[in-house]
Amino acid sequence: MAEFSDLDGFRAVLAALPQIDSTARDGAAERNGQLTKPPGALGRLEELAQWYAGWRGNPQPRVEAAQVIVFAGNHGVAAQGVSAFPPEVTEQMVMNFQHGGAAINQLARAAGAQLDVHALELDRPTNDFTQGPAMSETDVVSALAVGWDAVRAESDLLVVGEMGIGNTTPAAALAAALLGGEAAEWTGRGTGVDDAGLVNKTRVVNEGLALHKGQGDGVEMLRRLGGRELAAMAGAIARARSLRIPVILDGFICSAAAACLADSSQGALDHCVAGHQSAEGAHARLLGALGKEPLLSLGLRLGEASGAALAIHIVKAALECHSGMATFAEAGVTDA
Ligand SMILES: O=C(O)c1ccc[n+]([C@@H]2O[C@H](COP(=O)([O-])O)[C@@H](O)[C@H]2O)c1
Numbered sequence: 375m376a377e378f379s380d381l382d383g384f385r386a387v388l389a390a391l392p393q394i395d396s397t398a399r400d401g402a403a404e405r406n407g408q409l410t411k412p413p414g415a416l417g418r419l420e421e422l423a424q425w426y427a428g429w430r431g432n433p434q435p436r437v438e439a440a441q442v443i444v445f446a447g448n449h450g451v452a453a454q455g456v457s458a459f460p461p462e463v464t465e466q467m468v469m470n471f472q473h474g475g476a477a478i479n480q481l482a483r484a485a486g487a488q489l490d491v492h493a494l495e496l497d498r499p500t501n502d503f504t505q506g507p508a509m510s511e512t513d514v515v516s517a518l519a520v521g522w523d524a525v526r527a528e529s530d531l532l533v534v535g536e537m538g539i540g541n542t543t544p545a546a547a548l549a550a551a552l553l554g555g556e557a558a559e560w561t562g563r564g565t566g567v568d569d570a571g572l573v574n575k576t577r578v579v580n581e582g583l584a585l586h587k588g589q590g591d592g593v594e595m596l597r598r599l600g601g602r603e604l605a606a607m608a609g610a611i612a613r614a615r616s617l618r619i620p621v622i623l624d625g626f627i628c629s630a631a632a633a634c635l636a637d638s639s640q641g642a643l644d645h646c647v648a649g650h651q652s653a654e655g656a657h658a659r660l661l662g663a664l665g666k667e668p669l670l671s672l673g674l675r676l677g678e679a680s681g682a683a684l685a686i687h688i689v690k691a692a693l694e695c696h697s698g699m700a701t702f703a704e705a706g707v708t709d710a
């Protein structure tokens with residue numbers, strides 16, 4: 375059960391999250407220096423392995439129980455024609471996930487990960503944020519709690535992603551509200567709106583900013599401009615931290631949800647890596663603002679945790695090398 379019942383309670387949880395275990399991280403760094411390769415020759419895989427070891431509190435860990443969670447939500451703002459697809463596609467895609475037919479079903483299986491899908495009140499879209507806050511405090515807290523409760527304690531790597539027609543609009547509004555700049559710099563084509571659609575979508579983001587920007591911290595912005603699946607991703611990311619489970623972030627919407635946590639609590643994303651850089655135009659900028667270098671850049675703009683699920687392979691491979699390789703002494707190879 376979630377350890378908070380209002381937004382202040384959630385802020386208190388964020389403020390008390392554990393830090394990396396530096397003894398385990400240093401132990402992993404020492405081991406890394408003894409492995410049979412020239413120093414640094416495994417590039418970012420070496421950093422990744424030490425980061426993972428630090429969060430797991432184990433200098434020689436492996437990934438054995440990766441979990442992928444897809445959260446789905448519907449958005450009042452979708453009625454303003456901000457997506458190339460109609461809102462009923464959210465629920466139809468949830469059924470597709472449940473029947474094994476979506477990209478994420480294939481990608482989670484290929485990565486050896488458990489896939490869980492949580493649909494959040496799809497028949498009760500959030501309010502249109504151009505008219506008022508997207509959610510009440512009760513609504514955002516219950517969505518945060520769905521995310522918090524969805525993380526399995528036995529997982530050793532977490533990927534979070536989403537499905538929600540219209541949700542690149544709240545994601546753009548959140549990024550602009552938290553990081554500054556013009557609405558147009560954060561607003562992209564999402565599922566593929568045309569030029570007129572992009573103009574309309576930018577107007578909608580601007581209206582949201584006019585009403586809500588500067589009205590509170592990241593989690594308050596999540597309530598005002600976000601959506602249930604974004605809040606659930608934020609809740610899951612926080613829960614993973616409390617369980618010392620490293621997280622791989624997915625695309626633009628996931629990163630916008632994560633940015634709300636970072637705004638409310640400095641260092642709240644230290645246990646997260648960026649799985650990939652989405653083709654949604656502003657994702658590169660958002661990752662830059664979060665200080666996250668993506669592991670992959672394959673032109674994906676699907677969401678549903680797909681890019682992060684692909685990055686599970688990279689994190690697993692980094693740990694297989696780190697924990698499975700022989701040291702110079704063990705292999706009888708002459709050190710430099
Ligand atoms: O992950 C991304 O970067 C991403 C970029 C563009 C679109 N999406 C997906 O497409 C949907 C949102 O697009 P839209 O046009 O309806 O706002 C939602 O279901 C997301 O999972 C996802």
Ligand SMILES: Cc1cc2nc[nH]c2cc1C
Nearest residue numbers: 459463537565676677678
């Ligand atoms: C078909 C479809 C699948 C998706 N998966 C994530 N977002 C999506 C949006 C659409 C439109």
